[in-house]
Amino acid sequence: MNEKISSIKKGSVLVVGGGIGGMQAALDLADSEFKVHMVQKDPSIGGTMVMLDKTFPTGDCSMCMISPKMVEVGRHLNIDIHLLAEVVSVEGEPGDFKVKIKIAPRYVAPDKCTGCGDCETKCPKKVSSEFEQGLSVRKAIYSLFPQAVPNTRVIDKDNCLYFKKGRCRLCEKACKAGAINYKDKGKEIELHVGAIILCPGLDRYDAKVRGEFGLGRWKNVVTAIQFERILSASGPYKGEIKRPIDGRHPKRVAWIQCVGSRDSHNANPWCSSVCCMYATKQAIIAREHDSEIEPTIFFMEMRSFGKDFDKYVERAKTEYGVRYKRAMISAVREEPGTGDLLLRYAAEDGKLIDEIFDLVVLSVGLEPHKDSVEFAKTFGIETNSYRFAKTFPLKPVQTTRKGIYVTGTYHGPKDIPETVMQGSAVAGEVMALLGEARGTETVAKEFPPEKDLTGEEPRIGVLVCHCGTNIASTVEVEKVVETVKDLPGVVYATNTLYACSQDSQEMLKKIVREMNLNRVVVASCTPRTHEPLFQETIRDAGLNKYLFDLADIREQCSWCHMGHKEEATKKAIKIVKMAIAKARLLEPLKTDTVEVTPAAMVIGGGIAGMTTALSLADQGFHVSIVEREKELGGLLRNLYRTLEGNDVQEFLKARIEQVLSHERIRVYSDAEVKKTGGFVGNFETTLTNGNVIKHGVIVLATGGVEYQPTEYFYNESDRVITQRELEEKLVSGENPRSGEQYVMIQCVGSREEPNQYCSRICCLDAIKNAVTLKEKNPKAQIFILYRDIRTYGLREDYYRKARDIGVFFVRYEVDKKPVVEKIGDKLGIKTRDYMLNKELILNADWLVLSTGLRPHPKTETVGEMYKVTRNPDGYFLEAHVKLRPVDFPGEGIFVAGLAHAPKNLDETISQALAAAGRAGVVLSKENLAVSGIVAKHRKDLCMSCLSCFRVCPFDSPYIDEEGKVAHNEIKCHGCGICAGICPAKAFQVNSFRDDQILAMIDAAVECEPVIK
């Protein structure tokens, strides 16, 4: 980092918004040597995702996923978080913006507050909790949620008794750290940053506007976000599903979809994209909590368009008995006295049905913040007519002002993975913009040399924390200290009010030096948040950071055994004894580093591959594109216009030109990968044309292919064409005649076994072509036969437009597909019209098939070569469907475009930029540090049975030149799967060795060591 070219560009970035999208952008940027300032108007980061219970389609706990990320952001040396803060003005140019930020008073000093929460316990004022959506209360001094980052409390001035009546100050008395400051005035700061990322997040539609649903009037009508809290184990009902009115367990639960969405008269005209899936998820989770529940989802169209979403909905139907009813609910009424709710709806045949439910959940849509237009003005960017930030289909994350980018729901409604993807995408864009300023404003921590412990007996110091009263009110801390202080190896033990406070760190360093300690045990809270802090402290005192162990006596003891002082104390003693037993056997571990080749290899020269390559090249890295065809461009060569009307071929031509003329990009066309070797930072690839490339990362952008239909006489009649062929005809100047009839059939080869997935592009393709036909000749007749029209997000506009200009939409069911027969040079198409409840016979001049996408046939061999798995449909499976949407489990390999799943052009570009952002993080480092906690392989014990080789998710065991199993520790994540499966016990994970674990078990059960 010492050879940076000086630059007028600033090496820092402002991220406005602390939700999951902002956090991703901040981490990617800070990890690649940019200083990040995060501005968040809430008292904690986290945004919307922290409120969710579980996430679709994997059912992972939302908080469990986001919490480690929040901790990472909170602890990052190069991320400054400004809370309760708002930007008031922005001046300057891309590369150097001057930003003024107003920070509201918190009334609690962050440097003193340890987050113990004693003040909160004492505060007498109860306020309806925003986080729990009004279903429970918080105090006037509070943190937003238990895992809040930072955990500094905040005083809600509008509700605080002292601020309102001048009396109380109980929090001040309760705070042993002296952190309360009623005189806090807030402040205004000025920052200079090179780029700005906007991710202010979303508001939810206020369903009270739709009075007929009775939200606020009928107590058993709740919003979907309230239901998330009801489902949550940490929510107001502790995960028990109860009705707000009487606490009874509901049996019949209804979800009403599109509340506030797809309604240009009363609400928002756009589709909120996520509600079909979250309602399905809520129905499934509700059933998992209580198998008596009978969920019904009332919907207009099932928009499960994402990767593996259709399969999830199928499972909801078949495995969980979720009933899907295609109906719009006109009103919800309460049955007097019971709290039950009467829903009235029209069945498919038009008959009105009244049905009683115990609980009704309104699937409310997403919308921009109320003040989003003002917000835009502050930053000098434009909004679209719906108050979302204005962006461009071919530049999906750029706003109208250069140097200012947008990610997440301010760009349009979207789910978590797409928000995360855009978070990395904006990071990629910023890296490309500010590339040369990398490392100019970041800091690195310096440590003293490590002490040599050779020949030393363990000298353990133990620090037992009161955590204010959190631990001390349940566990007798002094007794714990008394019991452990004479254990073998322990030379010092003491207790402290807050082990994590700044003065405790100084004290800890002093004890380590004065008592000549060589191992440290802290008994306090969870290692999840605090282990890195203590490790850093002992490292500062000259100890290897792995000579530390944390005994969790708060989350795993005092919090769950409140009121059982004696038993809790006993358990705390055991927990601490276990940690000491392990500490005796801890050894200093070396953290190796490996050099990084600052170059990338991109496989696939389609738009995804080219976009990634250009972004990385602009960031300053060399890029090799490997393309098996002779020409660049991939599938995009067959596309002429976007839904919004952009000229795709012109765009593609410009992109190819940019790629070919870029000084840091080399294109190997007509070539494939023949041999691959190496690991993150140091790959070596041999191509079929003999070239050898050295590179630090790999991006798989192998693309997809369009399905070639065999259905509906496609190969037998030239009157049966695909949407792509129709588009080509329209571009080449063909015009429809008056009265000429076009019938389009959707989902040809999609959404049924064996291709149970939505190809995402076909509804939009059909509508795009239908609108063009109508615009060319309004008298052309167009029928679109569909299963569900999936114009998600702001694309709903085009669906409405198509209907307005007279395109007919006729729904069909998968088990009653349209029947086509050839009649002369026309085509007779029979289908059922569910509105008329009659058979409809169409005489089409043209039958246009909306065929979906398939993974590229090469996906399989490429997948095998890089040991990356594929989903049942053959698309590459990312490392984590929510939080790592462009990564693979093996480090240094990324995915973009159709190789990952079907998606639209703008989404492909976003994902390609995201891959560039993630890859940029790796390439910006001169060296990669390898964790000390890796599996150690003993070749002398190994039988080369290949068990480890086969089960390792990171591909770190390998077969060496002698044909024996060997282990590459650089790839190892220390997960321990190999140690578990190895029949020869040839693997031991550092700091989790068998002898260490056995010592802990022995300490827990206090029996003699096993007879050997």
Next chain:
Amino acid sequence: MIIGKQKPFEEIWDMIKNFKKVLVFGCNTCVAICHAGGGKEAEILASMLRMRASLEGVEIEVKHAAIERHCEPEFFEPVMDNVRTSDMVLSLACGVGVNFLSERIGNIPVYPGINTEFYGAVPKAGIFTELCAGCGDCILHLTGGICPIARCAKSLMNGPCGGTNNGKCEISQDVDCAWYLILERMKKLGILEKMFEIQPLRDWSTGMYGGPRRIILDHIEEVEAQEERKGS
């Protein structure tokens, strides 16, 4: 490789429960690789047996040990004194090992802790498949490298039989028809016509139907014998 599978725990417990000093004895070759009877399994099983004994309130000392191979005497030598301190040995080696140790241990019983299953391959971690029957008269050159003796339920020499069903065997939809595989393989090798050659009646005495087998490599055996003569 010899594939084994640990016996049900109850069956093992019934074998050992009336003894006082038990040695769980693993073998670190074939059965270790199939996660059935290596040193690690011996350690785990010994621990489980100790737990069971203390739950049942009986006093049994259960120790564990393992050696490289149970089918050659030299590996036993360093541990035999230790082994003889037990009053029962639960062997996790294949049947060969149980026999071999029984012959050498005197009046201490050796019981099997695993069922010896077959000669097999490991196509994927945790999956073991039978591919050879050890019949003593290999015909794989006639059948495209796919063994009908081991892989056809009837060990037919001229197949397939009428029970072949879309590539599967009539005994189960999970079992491939070996003769279907042979046919497909021969097609691929371009020697399909060989299928029509009738194979004569087979002499099954080369396999275990002819009684226990023994192989002597004269040139090596002779050297050994000379060494022994010199010594005496």
